[in-house]
Amino acid sequence: MKKIATTTLLLAFFFAFSQQKTIDQKIDALLKQMTLEEKIGQLNQYSGDNAATGPITIHLNKINEIKNGQLGSMLNILGAKYTRQYQELAMQSRLKIPLLFGQDVIHGYKTTFPIPLAEAASWDLPEIEQSCRIAAIEASASGIHWTFAPMVDIVRDPRWGRVMEGAGEDTYLGSKIAYARVKGFQGKKLGDLNSVMACAKHFAGYGAAVGGRDYNSVDMSERMLWETYLPPFKAAIDAGAATLMNSFNDLNGIPASGNNYLIRDILKGKWNFKGFVVSDWGSIGEMINHGYVKDSKEAAIAAIIAGTDMDMESNSYRNNLAQLVKEKKINVSLIDEAVKRILRKKFELGLFDDPFRYCNSEREKDALNNPEHAKIARKIASKSIVLLKNEQHILPLSKNIKTIAFIGPMVKLKRANHGFWAIDLKDVDSTYIVSQWEGLEKKVGKNTQLLYAKGCGIEDESKADFQEAIDVANQADVVILSIGERWNMSGEAKSKSNIHLSEVQENLIKELQKTGKPIVILINAGRPLIFNWTADTMPTIVYTWWLGSEAGNAIADVLFGDYNPSGKLPMSFPREEGQIPIYYNHFNTGRPAQNETNTNYVSAYIDLPNSPKFPFGFGLSYTTFQYADLKLSKQKMKNDESIEVSLTIKNTGKFAGEEVVQLYLRDKVGSVVRPILELKDFKKINLEVGETKTIKFTIDNQKLSFYNSKLEFNSEPGDFDLMIGSSSTDIRLRDNFELIN
Ligand code: GLC
Helix, strand or coil, X not given: CHHHHHHHHHHHHHHHHHHHHHHHHHHHHHHHHCCHHHHHHHCEEEECXXXXXXXXXXXXXXXXXXXXXXXXXXXXXXXHHHHHHHHHHHCCCCCCCCCEEEECCCCECCCECCCHHHHHCCCCHHHHHHHHHHHHHHHHHCCCCEECCCECCCCCCCCCHHHHHCCCCCHHHHHHHHHHHHHHHHCCCECECCCCECXXXXXXXXXXXXXXXCCCCECCCHHHHHHHHCHHHHHHHHCCCCEEEECCCEECCEEHHHCHHHHHHHHHHHCCCCCEEEXXXXXXXXXXXXXXXXXXXXXXXXXXXXXXXXXXXXXXXXHHHHHHHHCCCCCHHHHHHHHHHHHHHHHHCCCCCCCCCCCCHHHHHHHHCCHHHHHHHHHHHHHHCEEEEECCCCCCXXXXXXXXXXXXXXXXXXXXXXCCCCCCCCCCCHHHCCCHHHHHHHHHCCCCEEEEECCCCCCCCCCCCHHHHHHHHHCCCEEEEEEEXXXXXCCCCCCCCCCECCHHHHHHHHHHHCCCCCEEEEEECCCCCECHHHHHHCCEEEECCCCCCCHHHHHHHHHCCCCCCCCCCCCCECCCHHHCCCXXXXXXXXXXXXXXXXXXXXXXXXXXXXXXXXXXXXXXXXCCEEEEEEEECCCEEECCCCEEXXXXXXXXXXXXXXXXXXEEEEECCCCCCCCCCEEEEEEEEEECCCCEEEEEEEECHHHHCEECCCCCEECCCEEEEEEEECCCCCEEEEEEEEEEC
């Protein structure tokens, strides 16, 4: 039996190697036929004329360039029909090299899932992978080969608008989610019809923009870069990410698009990355604005030498590379390397065998109207909701309530629920998007009277609609108030210096509070907002982010207890902007603040506590969980050993529910200072009422290792605190162990 298995394995390996050898041979053969212009064409990417996700650059003879084989890829071309039209043009070129179609399929294509930061709050890796799988099925059926996702930028600054697009502040959670998202997008292997290439972005450090201001400079130690910001990219590459995208920012003085250290040394060197790197929109040309290069020619040199393979929309490669080769300012081998990386992906996607294999209108129609997709979207949307307060146990609401007043500017919105980076398909109406009002209507049916009032706007300070809201509230048994920021107040180029809930909305809450009615507050946002008075005063608060196509159903499921909320915050919520950057895994300093009152000669503000309003990993449930029986298999371990950790969790409340059990470690002493605690593992489990489960974790050397001042990734002997918590501040069980030589 064993002999057969070995033979089979050898044959499979030989076939794969011969297959790979075939692709390499095909690439080399094709490269030999290509003119310099055709090679440079492969490094060129344009956007479609009817959509732009950056400063507009009109290309007058795009069609001819495609016919002449001088374009390698397009973005913002949607649909089997339109991608086919452009592919047909490419097939008129001399060598018939197919176009790659890329798109920002960030959280769904037609079926839209919660914004990525909301999904991160689910801490549910299989569900997150599943949502990317559905996105890939729908996008690939619409002619898309490549999504510019996942965005894996770690971010500790909610002023930055793109916080909505990632997985929050923690490197461990962010790395796990990056891995899951790449697996979801790329499926079993590239070339499967339901798969799209992933693109881990933005490489690197983009989330650490000074002041939280988009596109701003980033300056950090190499140790911080390796310890905090690079691991999610490595996780994405370990998951097989086909591509990466440059970030716009300069990093330690060198723009990412021309950064040899990032691309040549780390990505293509140390990490041996075999995919290709696309610039961000115009980012190669923007090195002129950075003052890093004098002109477009120098920009092209800097980028191609650094290893950026494809130029999105800046024309730097198109306009300069041929001349630079002729002037012997760059070696054609640099262009050949980039072309080969791009051609390899086109072969792997099967586009040379059939350039139209993703442009099938029948498949598109089926994929975009599959009711199963909505069910999956509804489930992860429910899991992304975070219950921040439920002091009087108003929630879950009874289905026998006679009258509910559903008030607020978000209640009847449709498209807004998609949040930023959603795809507004022109020829698809928004009836499939379930508004919050529709979700509640469907949930309560005829049993309950639903009253509506807008109450207020989002930005305008008018109180003109307050009275109507007060009137409907007075007629109701319960008030649900849905407020927050506008959906496009977060996203690209949407940084905000003030992230407070608008004054008019807090004033409306104060007026409604006077009615004495029980009030449930829903906060819709793409970032952590600041709402201190509401958080201190109102007993029931639910963070609903932007939940996608099934928002209304998911919110109704949670409000009425058909889903017991399990979301946990992937970011710290500041009390004031003055605390930012704020994150849980900070260093202790030489004068740690021991409490929130004594600020004398300690690292503290004299006007505000250091702690966040709501901490990383926080989220309530309708039930309660008891943590007990923490056991470690040993109290001392060598770095070639591991410690088995076990504990029990019991559902001690009245509702079945899910809990995210979080394992944190603290390395007490290191050759560089170490965080006061760091997330090193977690498990999301479901428990029926009264049910107890045993949870197991393994502590291995990897979990104890960090980058020292020489950038060596090692563990160091010494004492460790182990904490098991329901959040980063709600530690339920503690123990300690020692790492010995
Ligand atoms: C945008 C974004 C990037 C996106 C690209 C294409 O400027 O920075 O994330 O993928 O351009 O739309």
